[in-house]
Each structure stands twice: as C-alpha cells, then as structure tokens.
Amino acid sequence: xxxxxxxxxxxxxxxxxxxxxxxxxxxxxxxxxxxxxxxxxxxxxxxxxxxxxxxxxxxxxxxxxxxxxxxxxxxxxxxxxxxxxxxxxxxxxxxxxxxxxxxxxxxxxxxxxxxxxxxxxxxxxxxxxxxxxxxxxxxxxxxxxxxxxxxxxxxxxxxxxxxxxxxxxxxxxxxxxxxxxxxxxxxxxxxxxxxxxxxxxxxxxxxxxxxxxxxxxxxxxxxxxxxxxxxxxxxxxxxxxxxxxxxxxxxxxxxxxxxxxxxxxxxxxxxxxxxxxxxxxxxxxxxxxxxxxxxxxxxxxxxxxxxxxxxxxxxxxxxxxxxxxxxxxxxxxxxxxxxxxxxxxxxxxxxxxxxxxxxxxxxxxxxxxxxxxxxxxxxxxxxxxxxxxxxxxxxxxxxxxxxxxxxxxxxxxxxxxx
Numbered sequence: 343x344x345x346x347x348x349x350x351x352x353x354x355x356x357x358x359x360x361x362x363x364x365x366x367x368x369x370x371x372x373x374x375x376x377x378x379x380x381x382x383x384x385x386x387x388x389x390x391x392x393x394x395x396x397x398x399x400x401x402x403x404x405x406x407x408x409x410x411x412x413x414x415x416x417x418x419x420x421x422x423x424x425x426x427x428x429x430x431x432x433x434x435x436x437x438x439x440x441x442x443x444x445x446x447x448x449x450x451x452x453x454x455x456x457x458x459x460x461x462x463x464x465x466x467x468x469x470x471x472x473x474x475x476x477x478x479x480x481x482x483x484x485x486x487x488x489x490x491x492x493x494x495x496x497x498x499x500x501x502x503x504x505x506x507x508x509x510x511x512x513x514x515x516x517x518x519x520x521x522x523x524x525x526x527x528x529x530x531x532x533x534x535x536x537x538x539x540x541x542x543x544x545x546x547x548x549x550x551x552x553x554x555x556x557x558x559x560x561x562x563x564x565x566x567x568x569x570x571x572x573x574x575x576x577x578x579x580x581x582x583x584x585x586x587x588x589x590x591x592x593x594x595x596x597x598x599x600x601x602x603x604x605x606x607x608x609x610x611x612x613x614x615x616x617x618x619x620x621x622x623x624x625x626x627x628x629x630x631x632x633x634x635x636x637x638x639x640x641x642x643x644x645x646x647x648x649x650x651x652x653x654x655x656x657x658x659x660x661x662x663x664x665x666x667x668x669x670x671x672x673x674x675x676x677x678x679x680x681x682x683x684x685x686x687x688x689x690x691x692x693x694x695x696x697x698x699x700x701x702x703x704x705x706x707x708x709x710x711x712x713x714x715x716x717x718x719x720x721x722x723x724x725x726x727x728x729x730x731x732x733x734x735x736x737x738x739x740x741x742x743x744x745x746x747x748x749x750x751x752x753x754x755x756x757x758x759x760x
Contacts, residue, residue: 343380345371351382354509362412366505373502374513383475383514385495388418388507389463389487391479392500393450394705395424395443403501404449407508414507418455419463421480423447424706427459428675428699434707443706453504459700460674462576462647464491467676472598475518477506481588482646482722485579488590490572492598494518497589517589523599524608525562525592527555528615532565534623539569541758542577543739546721548618549578551626553585555616560590562606567595573649580646581721624759630724633734636752639714640733641665641743642703644672645722650680652740656695657686659744665694666750668710669743672702694747704730717743717752 353359355367374382395401424443425433435443451457458466461480464487470476472492478484479498487493496516498506506512517523529552531539538544552561563578570593582588592600600606643656648671656671671690678699681687691697703709704726709716716733718724719740727735736752745753 345374345379346381347371351511360411362407362410363508365407365410366412366508367511369502369505370509370511370513374515377513377515379513379515381514382511383518385416385477385506385510385512386474387416387468387470387476388414388503389421389468389476389478389480389483390418390450390455390503390507391421391498392503393420393423393446393455395439395446398442400500401442401446401449404446404504407504408449408452412508413454414504415510416507417468418507419458419460419466419468420450420455421459421461421463421483422701422705423459424701426698426700428678429697431696431698431708450504453508455507458674458676460647460676461645461702462649462674465572465647465649465676466674475512477503477512479503481583482576482580484589485583485591486576488517488523489579489592489597490575494523495589497587521608523560523590524610525600525606526559527561528603529555529561529563530565530615530617531563534565534618534620538758539566541739542574543719543758545574545577546581546719546724546737547623547627547630549581550585550630550721551618551622552578552591553582553588554626556582556586556588556591558587558589560592562592562594562600562603564594564603566593570596573652576646577721581725584722584725620759627737627759630721630737631735632728633715633736635715635734637715638667638717638736638746638750638752639711640668640670640709641717641747642670642672642723642727643719643740643743644670644698645702645704645718645720647702648673648677650677650684653677653681653690654684654686655740656744657690659741660690660693660695662689663693663748665747667747669695669747670698670703670708671695672698675699709733717746719743
C-alpha cells in the first residue's frame with residue numbers, strides 16, 4: 343500500500359514549510375516507505391538521541407538543519423551529549439572531538455530542544471500522556487515511555503528523531519499501532535522469593551532475562567505487583583532494551599496497559615508461559631559479569647541516569663566514609679540541582695564520588711584508564727561497558743558497589759540469591 347500523505351504534509355514535502363521542514367519530511371517519508379507505513383502520525387513530543395557526537399557528519403547534519411532555520415514543533419528533550427557541561431567532568435576527547443561535540447550540542451539547542459541532556463527525561467518532567475503518540479530515541483527512554491507511561495513510540499534512531507520533532511510527524515507502524523502492543527509471552531516470577539523481588543539488584547537481572555527471550559517481541563511479567571518502583575521499572579526496561587531490542591514490556595497489575603493478562607494480550611491465550619527459576623536468574627546474573635577477577639579498579643552507576651532518590655541512597659550507604667576507588671555517579675542536571683537543594687552534593691564529592699551530568703562513562707571517554715575492572719549495579723552498563731570502555735565488568739547491588747569501592751576489592755552478599 344503506498345504512503346498516503348495529507349495535503350499539508352505534501353505541501354511541506356514540496357517546500358512550502360521551508361527548506362528545513364522539507365528536508366525533515368524527505369527523511370521521514372522515505373523511512374515510512376521502507377518500514378511499510380501507510381501514513382504518518384502526528385506526535386505530541388520528542389526525545390532526541392542524535393545529539394551525541396559519534397563523528398563529524400552528525401555535527402554537520404545538526405548544524406545544517408539549524409542553519410536552515412529548523413525549530414522543533416513539539417516539546418523536545420535532549421538525551422546525553424559527549425560533554426559534561428553541568429558538572430565539568432573531564433573527558434579524554436581530542437581537541438577536535440571536543441570542539442565538534444560542543445558544536446553539535448549547541449546546534450540542537452539552537453533548534454529549541456530543551457537542554458535536559460539526560461537519558462531519563464521522564465524523571466526530569468517530560469512525561470507524555472497515556473495513549474499519546476510521540477517520537478523518542480534512546481532505548482531505555484523508549485522502553486519507559488511505552489511501558490510505564492503508556493505513550494506510543496518506536497525506537498527512533500539518530501537524525502530521524504530530530505526530523506520527527508521538526509515536523510511533529512512520524513511513520514505510523516510498529517508500536518504506534520495498538521494491536522502491535524499486545525503481549526505474546528508471559529514471564530512468571532510469582533514463585534520467586536518476595537525478598538528477592540523486593541531488592542533493587544533483582545530488576546536488571548529479570549530485565550536481562552526478559553530481553554533475551556523477547557528480542558523484538560512484547561511480553562508481560564507476572565508476580566511483581568507490589569514490588570515495583572519507578573527506579574526499578576527504569577532498571578528493568580534499560581536491561582531488557584540492552585539484552586534484546588525491547589521497546590515495550592508489560593507488568594501485570596503495574597503498567598497502565600496491563601491491569602490483567604486478558605487486557606495485555608488482547609484477549610488471546612498464548613501457550614508460552616516461562617516460569618522463572620533461581621537457576622535462570624543465576625545464569626542471567628552471571629552473564630552480566632565478564633570477569634572472575636576480584637580486584638575493582640572503578641565503580642560506575644547511573645545508566646539510566648541516577649534519580650535524586652538513588653543519589654540520596656548512595657549518600658546513605660557511604661555514610662561519611664572514604665572511597666578507595668574512583669566512583670562515578672552519572673545523572674542529569676535536574677538531579678544534581680535536587681541533590682544540592684538537599685544539601686548532600688558536598689558530602690558525596692568529599693567521599694570521593696565524581697558526579698557526571700549531561701553524559702555518561704560509556705558514551706564518552708571519562709574513565710581514567712582504558713582497561714581494568716568496572717563494577718556497576720546497572721544492567722545497561724554491564725552490557726555496553728566492555729565494548730565501549732575496554733573494562734571488564736562485575737555486576738552487583740548498589741550496596742555491594744559501595745563496599746567494593748571502599749575496600750578496593752569485590753565484596754558481595756550472596757544470601758539474597760540463595
């Protein structure tokens with residue numbers, strides 16, 4: 343079926359809305375044809391992943407749009423860049439790379455994108471309405487937006503995302519289509535220990551297991567009602583989107599499109615129900631660590647970015663002690679301001695925590711060396727750190743990360759997993 347455009351959309355494509363909008367429409371309509379979309383859908387907001395410097399071409403594309411007078415047509419937030427403009431954390435970028443990264447960030451701000459510079463825009467106030475169509479990039483943000491907020495977006499890639507923001511249009515396919523949001527399998531956690539389900543360290547592990555099964559499928563997790571918090575849902579979604587290509591997950595009785603199995607599956611009965619066992623969790627958890635070494639060279643948390651609640655929990659766990667290893671807490675500038683308002687930023691930095699805002703240690707070279715062992719409580723960091731940083735990974739709970747950073751060697755408490 344050919345792509346059907348409205349009269350307004352055809353006029354924009356022909357240049358009646360200006361050269362920048364015409365360029366954006368060419369990108370969107372060609373993508374729509376490739377994906378088999380029959381029409382475009384109007385979007386209410388956007389979140390841009392394409393402002394992170396990966397090479398000069400990305401900077402030049404953003405500057406080209408800005409030079410043509412492009413402005414976003416809907417509320418639009420920015421994902422992480424390659425520089426920490428808020429806290430001033432140093433990177434190991436070359437002078438040329440640093441200049442091009444800064445130019446890229448300025449170009450997107452010139453198009454009236456909000457300078458949020460966070461992969462957790464939903465915790466910085468960008469929360470689209472249930473059922474609304476949006477165009478979001480960045481895998482964890484997409485998973486949270488679809489799953490927890492109940493808005494509708496595909497995993498929009500770099501440069502397509504800003505085109506959607508300029509036109510307030512996106513191809514109508516995939517997770518914009520209601521029937522494509524139905525669960526096709528069940529991951530049953532009901533027989534697991536309540537203490538384990540109520541532990542933060544569990545959620546990236548079950549997210550990893552979910553992503554490994556899902557691929558691009560939509561599924562539903564049962565047995566987690568009463569245990570979910572926003573930060574735990576954030577962690578599950580980020581791990582699922584890293585281990586698979588998950589754009590949407592349901593949790594029975596928790597997420598808005600899954601009050602029960604019948605609703606989440608659209609009334610269908612699917613034969614595949616996976617009952618999660620401790621052995622399955624052990625395997626998924628083991629896969630998040632890539633080394634048996636017990637030395638710890640650095641610790642990094644905050645992928646997705648730490649919330650203010652997570653930063654305050656970090657402060658509570660450190661309890662005024664000194665860290666013996668570099669400890670990076672990646673977060674958004676909104677959370678840094680909240681930490682300052684709570685009067686706890688100085689305490690964390692005095693203990694040895696490096697606050698990283700606007701970016702994170704896996705997308706730009708911040709770690710002081712190019713190899714070693716990195717400990718993290720983030721399923722997403724665990725997936726990407728070896729390839730992006732050169733560090734091997736040890737996965738553990740936040741409390742274990744703190745104790746390991748204080749002692750300088752791996753510290754774990756296995757009782758929860760017994």
